[in-house]
Amino acid sequence: MDKIVCACGNVNPAGTALCESCGRPLNEETKEKKIVDMRYEGSARRSQTYNKTIIDKVWNFFSSVKVGMWIIVSILVAAAIGTILPQVFYVPATNESDIAAYYERIYGWFGTLYYELGLSDLYSSWWFQGLVGMLGISLVIASLDRVIPLYKSLKKQKTKRHISFLKRQRVYGIGKAEVTEDSLLKAEEKLKSLKYNVKREGNAILAERGRFSRWGPYVNHLGLIIFLFGVMLRALPGFYVDETMWLREGETLYVPGTNGYFLESKGFIYETYSKEESNEVFGDAIDRVGTIAKNYQTDVALYKGPENSVAGHAEDLTFEKNASIQVNKPIKFDNFSVFQMDFRLDELAKMKFQLQDKQTQQSFGEFTIDLANPQPLYELNEGYKVEVLDYYADFTGFEEGVPQSQSPLPNNPAFLIKMYSPEFPKGETSFVMIKETVEPLGENKHKIAFQSVETRDVSGLTVRKDLTLPLLALGGLIFMIGVAQGSYWNHRRIWIQLLEDGQTVVAAHTNKNWLSVKRDLDEVSKIAHLPEYLDQDDLDSLDEKVDKEEGV
Amino acid sequence: MALSKKSRFYMRTAILGVLVVAIIFTVYSNLNKEKNAVLQVGDKAPDFVLVDMDGTERRLSDYKGQGVFLNFWGTWCKPCAKEMPAMDRQFSEFTDKGVQTLAINIAESDLKVNSFANRYGLTFPIAIDRNKSVMESYNIDPLPTTFLINPEGKIEKIIKGEMTEEDIANFMDQIKPS
Numbered sequence: 001m002d003k004i005v006c007a008c009g010n011v012n013p014a015g016t017a018l019c020e021s022c023g024r025p026l027n028e029e030t031k032e033k034k035i036v037d038m039r040y041e042g043s044a045r046r047s048q049t050y051n052k053t054i055i056d057k058v059w060n061f062f063s064s065v066k067v068g069m070w071i072i073v074s075i076l077v078a079a080a081i082g083t084i085l086p087q088v089f090y091v092p093a094t095n096e097s098d099i100a101a102y103y104e105r106i107y108g109w110f111g112t113l114y115y116e117l118g119l120s121d122l123y124s125s126w127w128f129q130g131l132v133g134m135l136g137i138s139l140v141i142a143s144l145d146r147v148i149p150l151y152k153s154l155k156k157q158k159t160k161r162h163i164s165f166l167k168r169q170r171v172y173g174i175g176k177a178e179v180t181e182d183s184l185l186k187a188e189e190k191l192k193s194l195k196y197n198v199k200r201e202g203n204a205i206l207a208e209r210g211r212f213s214r215w216g217p218y219v220n221h222l223g224l225i226i227f228l229f230g231v232m233l234r235a236l237p238g239f240y241v242d243e244t245m246w247l248r249e250g251e252t253l254y255v256p257g258t259n260g261y262f263l264e265s266k267g268f269i270y271e272t273y274s275k276e277e278s279n280e281v282f283g284d285a286i287d288r289v290g291t292i293a294k295n296y297q298t299d300v301a302l303y304k305g306p307e308n309s310v311a312g313h314a315e316d317l318t319f320e321k322n323a324s325i326q327v328n329k330p331i332k333f334d335n336f337s338v339f340q341m342d343f344r345l346d347e348l349a350k351m352k353f354q355l356q357d358k359q360t361q362q363s364f365g366e367f368t369i370d371l372a373n374p375q376p377l378y379e380l381n382e383g384y385k386v387e388v389l390d391y392y393a394d395f396t397g398f399e400e401g402v403p404q405s406q407s408p409l410p411n412n413p414a415f416l417i418k419m420y421s422p423e424f425p426k427g428e429t430s431f432v433m434i435k436e437t438v439e440p441l442g443e444n445k446h447k448i449a450f451q452s453v454e455t456r457d458v459s460g461l462t463v464r465k466d467l468t469l470p471l472l473a474l475g476g477l478i479f480m481i482g483v484a485q486g487s488y489w490n491h492r493r494i495w496i497q498l499l500e501d502g503q504t505v506v507a508a509h510t511n512k513n514w515l516s517v518k519r520d521l522d523e524v525s526k527i528a529h530l531p532e533y534l535d536q537d538d539l540d541s542l543d544e545k546v547d548k549e550e551g552v
Numbered sequence: 553m554a555l556s557k558k559s560r561f562y563m564r565t566a567i568l569g570v571l572v573v574a575i576i577f578t579v580y581s582n583l584n585k586e587k588n589a590v591l592q593v594g595d596k597a598p599d600f601v602l603v604d605m606d607g608t609e610r611r612l613s614d615y616k617g618q619g620v621f622l623n624f625w626g627t628w629c630k631p632c633a634k635e636m637p638a639m640d641r642q643f644s645e646f647t648d649k650g651v652q653t654l655a656i657n658i659a660e661s662d663l664k665v666n667s668f669a670n671r672y673g674l675t676f677p678i679a680i681d682r683n684k685s686v687m688e689s690y691n692i693d694p695l696p697t698t699f700l701i702n703p704e705g706k707i708e709k710i711i712k713g714e715m716t717e718e719d720i721a722n723f724m725d726q727i728k729p730s
Contacts, residue, residue: 052557059564126579133575140571232574235581254685262683310611311689312600312681374663390667394628405628408660 008162013149018042020153023165035536036168038509041157043149063145068138075131082122085114089121136228139221147218154211159201163505166495171508171518175531179504187496187528194520196494203498208491214511216486223479230471241336241465248347249456251372252303252317257463258336260305262317268343268457271295296340298325298459302333325461335465342460348410350454353432355380355419358447364421366451371410383422386448390416395433403431419446492517496530506530591691593709597622597701598689602656602679605666610654610679613705619651619727620701621720624687626658627668629695631714636672638717642724643676650703650729656681658695703729 004012010021017030018041025031025042036042045063061067085107093099103111103120114120122128166172188205191198196207234240241257252264272291273282282292303317323331330337348371355364365380371393378386392405395414403414412434418427423445431438432448492510494517499505506525510517514535521533591598597620601611612620623639625632636655643653653676657665660680669678681687690699698715700708700723708727715723 053561055561055564055568058568124582126583129579129582130575133571133578136575137568137571140567144567232578235578252683254683254688256688262685310599310601310613311685312602312679313685373661376663376666388663390671391661391664393664408626408628408658 008158010156013044015044016042016153017044018153018165019162020156021158023157023161025164025168031164033168035170036165038169038511040146040150041153043153045145045149059141059145062134062138062141065142068135068142071131071135071138075128075135078122078128078131081119082128085111085120087120087123091120132228132231136225139225139228143218143221147215150214154214157206159199159206160204160497161206161495163497163499166497166505166507169495169507169509170514170537171506171521171533171535173506173531173533174503176502177504177531178529179498183528183530184496184498187524187530190524190527191494191520194523196492196520205494205496207494207496210489210491213486213489213491216482216484216489218482219485220479220482223475223477223482225475226478227472227475230468230475233468233471234466239467241463243463244341245461245463246344247298247300247459247461248372249349249458254311255336255338255463257465258334260307260309261320261333261336262303262305263338263461264301264303265459266299266301266322268345268459269295269297269299270343270345270457271297296327296343298340298461299323300325300331300338302331325459330464335467337464339462339464340459341462344458344460346455347458348413348453349456351413352451352453353386354449354451355384355386355421356447356449358445361449363449364446368454369415371413374415385420387418387420387427388415389418389429392416415448417448419444419448421446490516492520494521494524496524496528504531506533508533591699591707591710593707595707597699597705597707600686600689602681602686604677604679605662605669606677608677610677612654612701615652615701616705617650617703618729619703619708619724620699621646621651621653621724621727622690622699622701623653623655623696624658624690624692624698625655625696627660627664632696633668633672635696635715635720636674638715638720640672640674640676642717642720645721646724646728647676651724651727653677653724654679656686658687658692659684698723700727702727 003014004016004026006012006019006022006024006026008019008022008024010019012020012026016026018024018036019026020041020043023042025033025036030036030042085103088099091099091102093102099120100112100115103115105111107114118125167174184203184205188198188200188207191205191207194209196209199206199208243256245253245256245263247253247263247265249265249267252262255261255263271294273286273294275283275286285292299322301322302320304320305313306316306318309316320333321331325331325338325340327340330339350368350370352366352368354366356362357364364384367378367380367386369375369378369388371391374388374391376388378388380386390403392403392414394405394407394409394411396404396406396412398404403416405414414431414433417430417432419430420427428444428446429439429441430444430448431440432450434450437447490510490512493508495505495507497505506521508517508521518533518535521530524530525532597612599611599613601609604610612622621639621643625636627633639653639655647653655674655676655678657678657680659682662680665678665680668674690697694712696714698711700711702708709723711719711723
């Protein structure tokens with residue numbers, strides 16, 4: 001497309017509405033307007049001018065503010081829909097069919113529909129992330145397409161603008177006033193004292209302040225782009241870890257997501273407020289709900305495996321440190337934080353039994369089974385011993401005579417046991433459950449009597465690592481700077497020109513806060529005796545003017 | 553300084569290209585994260601070392617040059633109990649052809665694992681992952697999960713859930729060294 005050469009000699013890019021240099025309107029449409037659109041200084045947004053190749057078309061699509069707005073609205077609506085039912089992340093099931101069943105059971109047909117449509121995992125769906133990505137593209141392209149031409153035309157603008165530009169400004173006045181060289185100097189001085197940046201070219205003055213406010217929206221977009229980039233980094237390995245683990249007292253487990261760290265639970269502490277110590281604060285609440293939690297705490301020891309060690313290697317762990325993990329007080333190491341998140345109290349840990357004579361209840365010795373590590377044989381009094389043939393942690397019943405366990409958690413322990421005694425050197429078989437015993441191979445003389453139980457607590461911990469946080473904070477900060485820049489400052493310009501025919505022209509423009517720029521102009525007018533101006537956008541003031549003229 | 557038509561085209565293509573690649577990468581890696589956080593077919597199988605029930609140290613990297621049929625299981629898991637006898641038969645079939653079988657139990661007790669192995673007469677090596685570090689590095693969920701590891705030490709296939717004997721035979725054949 002051709003460049004537009006203005007009458008003043010400046011060569012403008014195709015599509016320019018107002019000459020970058022002198023401000024003359026360059027097309028018919030602009031000439032017909034009473035007030036020109038100053039949003040981008042009449043510069044040529046490239047997107048609106050070139051539309052040849054497919055790349056141009058894609059570019060122009062994303063450059064449109066309207067398109068950007070619709071992308072934002074779609075993201076808003078989609079994100080809102082994702083909050084109607086809990087996302088899969090919060091559903092207590094791990095495999096597909098359980099998750100589907102959960103949605104159906106809890107939320108009925110709507111839950112099924114929600115799940116089937118994929119709304120239950122909306123935020124990680126390709127289309128939602130695609131939408132956010134499109135927003136990113138829109139931000140980059142729309143900004144580039146506006147900030148570059150805007151910067152160019154603000155840089156190129158001449159002090160002396162053409163009358164056709166000035167008279168199309170919203171604040172405009174012309175008249176034969178007693179303006180002399182002296183009053184121009186006074187005006188300059190006044191404008192300077194009002195913190196304007198004043199330029200003089202012959203009989204023309206351009207006073208400008210707060211131009212940097214025009215960059216506000218683009219700084220703001222830059223912040224958003226940095227923020228989105230930070231979120232994108234989370235997808236890369238090593239930047240972001242969010243895992244959970246269940247750790248039993250006494251257990252040492254690998255910390256998921258870390259490279260070779262192990263945690264041992266030394267104990268879980270759950271404390272509540274007692275009425276004596278905190279009657280004043282929690283007295284009423286304790287009366288109402290019973291207990292008020294005071295502390296959830298896991299005392300842990302942190303170990304590190306040897307450098308470059310492979311998984312599975314449980315030896316040569318080096319002790320790193322002890323720590324007490326409390327709510328909001330994680331243990332920190334190597335950019336990881338492990339938080340106290342959940343707990344289960346009193347999981348069965350050890351069971352103590354006695355070998356007894358069924359009739360006389362005479363004891364032949366006691367033994368304790370550690371449920372995490374049952375021993376095959378327990379030696380009791382002279383001549384008596386107990387062999388554990390099998391162990392069922394979560395016993396649910398017999399299937400075709402075979403005992404079943406539905407999980408490795410000791411929710412309902414059961415043992416298949418052989419009892420040896422001098423009378424029965426070949427042993428008597430007994431199936432021992434909580435509160436019940438089955439004798440599968442006939443009547444026994446001896447029995448296993450349950451004595452007592454030891455429990456342990458389980459800590460639910462969350463492992464977090466987020467190296468993108470500084471980037472997100474930076475993005476947020478830049479975003480806020482951009483917002484402040486564009487909101488609390490405004491770009492004001494005042495033009496004063498002595499025309500050759502002896503008339504004086506004043507015009508003013510600001511991107512917001514018109515009252516202030518008018519007040520500035522009033523102050524200058526007072527000392528420089530400038531002609532009265534009109535707000536051409538303010539019909540009331542126009543009417544007033546007409547009334548006055550008619551009245552006179 | 554107005555851009556010429558050609559350089560404008562290249563500039564726009566470059567900017568759009570960078571943005572689109574970044575987005576596709578993000579969406580793609582997030583989707584894969586969902587399915588299988590770290591390990592994918594074609595990745596190098598993470599090395600580990602565990603002591604099996606007979607006291608022999610089993611290190612994955614020692615099996616280089618042979619296929620490894622790596623099965624993660626639990627004694628309480630019903631599909632595991634169903635497929636393991638079949639696995640054992642195929643183990644005897646393939647062990648001389650250079651396909652090793654290794655079954656990793658997730659943090660259960662010796663007693664339980666031994667009684668299970670005895671009941672089903674299992675002869676392939678079984679090791680217990682006591683601190684769940686192997687489970688974490690292979691990102692196991694659910695049980696059973698089986699990894700086919702080829703003679704180059706790369707993951708050939710990840711099978712979640714139960715396998716028939718025919719499946720097992722085919723899978724073992726797939727990772728047979730040539």
